[in-house]
Amino acid sequence: MTPDRTGAGAVNPPAENAFVIRTAQLRMRFDHGEAEVAALRGVDLAVRAGEFLCVMGPSGSGKTTLLSILGCLARPTDGDYQLAGKNVTYVDEREAARVRRERIGFVFQGFSLVARSTALQNVELPLAYAHVSPSERRDRALAALSAVGLVDRADHLPNQLTDGQQQRVAVARALVIRPDVVLADEPTANLDADTAERLLDVLGEVHAGGVTIVMATQVREVAERGSRIVHLLDGRIDAEEQVAVSFRRVAGRSGSSTT
Amino acid sequence: MTPEAQARMALQALRADWLRSVPSALGVIIGIALLVALSSIRAGARAAQDADLERLGANMIILDGESVVPPDSIESPTDGTLTQGDLDAVADLSGVTAVAPRQNADGLVVSAGRVRANPFVSGITPLYQQIHNYTAAQGRLLSAEDGRLGNQVIVLGEGPARRLFPDSSPIGRSVRVLDREFIVVGVFARKGNLGDENLDNQAFVALTVSKRVFLGGEKVCSASVQVANQEIVPKVMHAIDDLLTERHRILAGRGADFGTEDQGQTITTAKTATATVERLTLVLAAIALIVGCIGIRNLMMVSVTERTREIGIRKAVGAEPGQLRAQFLTEACALCAAAGLLGVVVGVGTARLTSDLLGWQTHTDPVAIILVMSIALALGVVSGYYPARRAARIPAAVAMRAE
Numbered sequence: 001m002t003p004d005r006t007g008a009g010a011v012n013p014p015a016e017n018a019f020v021i022r023t024a025q026l027r028m029r030f031d032h033g034e035a036e037v038a039a040l041r042g043v044d045l046a047v048r049a050g051e052f053l054c055v056m057g058p059s060g061s062g063k064t065t066l067l068s069i070l071g072c073l074a075r076p077t078d079g080d081y082q083l084a085g086k087n088v089t090y091v092d093e094r095e096a097a098r099v100r101r102e103r104i105g106f107v108f109q110g111f112s113l114v115a116r117s118t119a120l121q122n123v124e125l126p127l128a129y130a131h132v133s134p135s136e137r138r139d140r141a142l143a144a145l146s147a148v149g150l151v152d153r154a155d156h157l158p159n160q161l162t163d164g165q166q167q168r169v170a171v172a173r174a175l176v177i178r179p180d181v182v183l184a185d186e187p188t189a190n191l192d193a194d195t196a197e198r199l200l201d202v203l204g205e206v207h208a209g210g211v212t213i214v215m216a217t218q219v220r221e222v223a224e225r226g227s228r229i230v231h232l233l234d235g236r237i238d239a240e241e242q243v244a245v246s247f248r249r250v251a252g253r254s255g256s257s258t259t
Numbered sequence: 260m261t262p263e264a265q266a267r268m269a270l271q272a273l274r275a276d277w278l279r280s281v282p283s284a285l286g287v288i289i290g291i292a293l294l295v296a297l298s299s300i301r302a303g304a305r306a307a308q309d310a311d312l313e314r315l316g317a318n319m320i321i322l323d324g325e326s327v328v329p330p331d332s333i334e335s336p337t338d339g340t341l342t343q344g345d346l347d348a349v350a351d352l353s354g355v356t357a358v359a360p361r362q363n364a365d366g367l368v369v370s371a372g373r374v375r376a377n378p379f380v381s382g383i384t385p386l387y388q389q390i391h392n393y394t395a396a397q398g399r400l401l402s403a404e405d406g407r408l409g410n411q412v413i414v415l416g417e418g419p420a421r422r423l424f425p426d427s428s429p430i431g432r433s434v435r436v437l438d439r440e441f442i443v444v445g446v447f448a449r450k451g452n453l454g455d456e457n458l459d460n461q462a463f464v465a466l467t468v469s470k471r472v473f474l475g476g477e478k479v480c481s482a483s484v485q486v487a488n489q490e491i492v493p494k495v496m497h498a499i500d501d502l503l504t505e506r507h508r509i510l511a512g513r514g515a516d517f518g519t520e521d522q523g524q525t526i527t528t529a530k531t532a533t534a535t536v537e538r539l540t541l542v543l544a545a546i547a548l549i550v551g552c553i554g555i556r557n558l559m560m561v562s563v564t565e566r567t568r569e570i571g572i573r574k575a576v577g578a579e580p581g582q583l584r585a586q587f588l589t590e591a592c593a594l595c596a597a598a599g600l601l602g603v604v605v606g607v608g609t610a611r612l613t614s615d616l617l618g619w620q621t622h623t624d625p626v627a628i629i630l631v632m633s634i635a636l637a638l639g640v641v642s643g644y645y646p647a648r649r650a651a652r653i654p655a656a657v658a659m660r661a662e
Contacts, residue, residue: 064659073575073655094579096655101577108658114569116271126576128264173576185659 019082020181020212021047021070026079028065028235039065040076041235047181047214052207054226055216062235063216064185070214071104071183072096084180101126105174105182107203110190112170113158119145119165120154123173130177144172148202164195168202175206182206184215188222200225265586269593276562283558284598286551287638291599293544294631295606295623297537300613303621312523315453316391319522320484320496322349322358339480340516345506346482352502354495357485359387362466364473369419369462371434376419378462380436382469382479388447390485398430398445405444406465411472413441418460420446436464439472453525483522492521548634551598552642559591559646563653570650571658580651587650591643592636599635603628 028040039062047053055063068074069081072088073096081089088099106112113122123141132140145151148168158166167187174182184203188196204225207213215226223229224243231239281288324341339362350358362382369376387393388400396417405412413434420429420443429443441464450458470476486495496519509515563570570583578586610621 068656068659071575071659073659094581097574097577097579100575100655106575106658108572108575111568112572114572117268125573129573129577129579129582134264177577 018049019046020049020051020084021045021214022082023070024080026066026069026076026081028062028069028074029077039235040069040079042079043232043235043237045230045237047212049212050207050210051228052203052213052226053215054223054229055214055232056218056220056223056229057216057232057238058218061232063232065235066232067183067185067214067216070181071106072099097129101130101177103177103180105171105177105179107167107170107174107182107184107187109186110163110167112173113166115158118155118157119150119161119169119172122158122169123176126173126177140176141172144176145169147175147206148172162195163191164198167191167199171199171202171206175211179211181212181214184213186217187215188217188219196222265589266593268586269590272562272590276558280558280594280597283554284551284594284601286547286549286554287595287598287635288551288602288605290544290547290551291602291631291635292605292609293540293547294634295603295627296609296613297540297544298627298631299607299610299621299623300619301537302624302627303610303614303619306622307620311451311453314392314450315458315522316483316485317523318486318489318492319390320486320492320499321520321522321525322482322484322499323518323520324478324480324482324516339474339476339478340507341479341482342477345503346479348502348506349482349484349499352495352498354486354491355484356487357386357390357483359384359390359483359485360466360479361387361481361483362469362474362479363481364469367436367473369413369415369423369434369436371423371429371432374423376422378416378419378460380462380464380469380473382466382473383463384466387483388463390483393450394448395445396448397428398443400445400447401463401465406467409467409471410465411439411441411468412444412464414445414447414463415443416447416459416461417449418457419462436462437473453522489523492523496521548638552638555591555594555598555638556642556646558594559587559643560649562590563587563646563650566650567653567657568660570653571655571660574653574655575658584647584651587647588640588643591646592639595635595639595642596632599632602635603631606631 023043023045026040026043026045027038030037030039043062043066045066055066057063065074069076070083072083072091075090079089080087083099083103088096091099100106113119114125117125120138120141123144124137127137127140142151142154145154148171150165150168150172153161153165153169158169161169170187171182174184182203187203188199191199200222203213203215213226215222217223227243229241229243230237231241322341324339341360346358346360349355360383364380364382366377367380369378369380383401384406385401385403393400395414397420398414401412401414404410413436415423415429415434423429423434424432429446432443433440434443435441447463452458464472466479484495484499486492499519500515503509503517504515507516573583573586607623610623613619614621
């Protein structure tokens with residue numbers, strides 16, 4: 001699974017300062033009857049191609065809202081968002097669906113799969129909505145499943161898979177479209193420590209393969225898997241830090257893969 | 260997403276939920292079953308009716324000169340009131356193609372040795388046999404010569420023939436009617452019933468013979484009037500009424516001594532009785548279908564609510580609102596089609612059972628099946644429309660919400 005789309009068709013690896021994500025003064029307000037809640041209060045974020053950015057913050061800090069906007073699942077109240085150089089801030093619903101199925105992979109907090117469909121069908125789903133032919137769909141989905149080590153579970157239903165396996169299928173589904181960016185919203189929140197570790201290893205491998213990842217988490221150790229951490233507090237970026245290379249355990253505990 | 264993949268997905272959802280789907284779709288199943296059963300029974304009745312008309316003679320008015328006896332008259336009900344002049348005048352009316360008199364002689368015993376039968380004996384002409392489509396099963400029917408020569412020959416229906424001659428052929432044998440001997444020359448082919456009258460319990464002699472031997476007099480009590488087509492039957496009946504009122508000098512306000520009856524009407528009287536039942540069944544079917552429609556709509560609404568997260572995920576991975584709408588519409592249609600198929604099976608079964616138990620003729624028309632399946636699919640669209648719209652409107656952001 002080589003991400004060859006980040007550079008929009010470029011033969012060479014993306015330039016050092018090619019931004020996959022650029023936001024300017026993103027604001028999001030929700031009306032809850034009388035109370036108006038400001039979930040985001042002006043977020044400026046820039047993510048370079050190939051980066052593994054972690055968004056840290058307590059619950060209610062706006063992580064999920066930020067990822068929703070980055071994933072074109074919600075429109076900001078105000079601000080500007082460019083995905084791979086294209087302004088997608090206020091695209092209509094159909095266009096947003098197109099952007100999602102062509103450029104963005106999602107890994108959610110849990111129960112990310114369609115319950116009645118097999119692992120393979122789940123991974124095929126974005127391709128099906130993109131009208132990819134059945135045979136190509138199958139080939140690409142199987143390739144994505146083998147990238148997360150689950151090709152032998154292709155015909156299993158989600159309830160026949162462990163939570164960790166389900167999340168890995170979700171990763172495969174995110175990768176199958178060769179996205180510009182993978183957005184993961186607390187992907188390990190519902191997993192036990194070992195399983196979480198395994199999933200983070202998989203994400204590390206994906207990142208090592210060149211895929212840009214933005215992951216939200218509340219846990220410091222999880223966030224340290226990334227290359228950079230931004231701290232979100234009350235809808236604003238509170239602090240930012242580079243993760244020292246020594247912290248990054250990209251290849252995971254097994255140490256089987258090289259960067 | 261291809262329509263075929265869409266349908267497969269819909270069936271997958273249906274299979275997962277069938278225990279819940281069946282009760283919700285029960286209305287559709289029952290409604291469709293009622294429609295199929297109704298149409299089968301109705302088509303059968305129409306076929307039977309057509310066969311009756313074919314068998315008994317089409318476009319026929321029965322002119323009755325015996326049934327009505329004026330209250331202060333000394334005539335007995337068996338005396339006819341129709342003269343040859345009346346019949347000739349009727350024959351001259353426009354639209355009339357044939358007039359065949361018939362003289363009934365009730366209550367006569369026909370015997371062969373010690374065996375007796377009590378058929379309905381009538382004096383008729385060959386024309387009568389012809390326009391009522393009588394054919395000979397054995398021997399021959401009455402001929403013009405029998406009438407002209409006054410041959411004492413008789414044609415039996417299947418009933419008296421079997422009763423009088425259970426073990427042998429009746430042809431050439433003699434039977435006794437009153438104190439006269441008749442030679443059996445034929446047995447006419449099975450006729451069945453007209454209304455509640457068993458047409459096979461009859462015996463025919465030549466009209467001239469019956470006048471001379473049984474009743475005397477020149478008037479007859481009945482005649483069959485054949486007209487060009489069924490549409491003009493009421494008009495001709497009216498003309499006959501006017502003509503005979505005039506000829507019989509019936510005063511205004513006094514009862515007439517004749518009557519007219521549309522034989523087709525007699526055949527369809529049983530049907531008019533069922534028309535009420537038919538209408539009731541249609542209303543029931545409509546109610547069942549509406550209830551089923553609401554049931555499926557509610558089921559789909561619950562399903563959409565339960566699958567909010569699934570819908571969110573589908574949207575997140577790139578489903579357009581239209582694709583989701585199509586998915587849920589397809590599900591509703593698949594559910595309705597499945598219910599419709601089940602209804603067709605139940606309906607055909609009901610129709611079969613009806614023919615077996617009640618002896619009614621039924622006929623299941625493939626066109627009717629296609630029609631009810633179209634109705635079922637249309638119901639799917641109707642019941643799925645709102646849930647599908649709702650599914651398509653669920654915001655994609657719900658995918659991010661933790662369960």
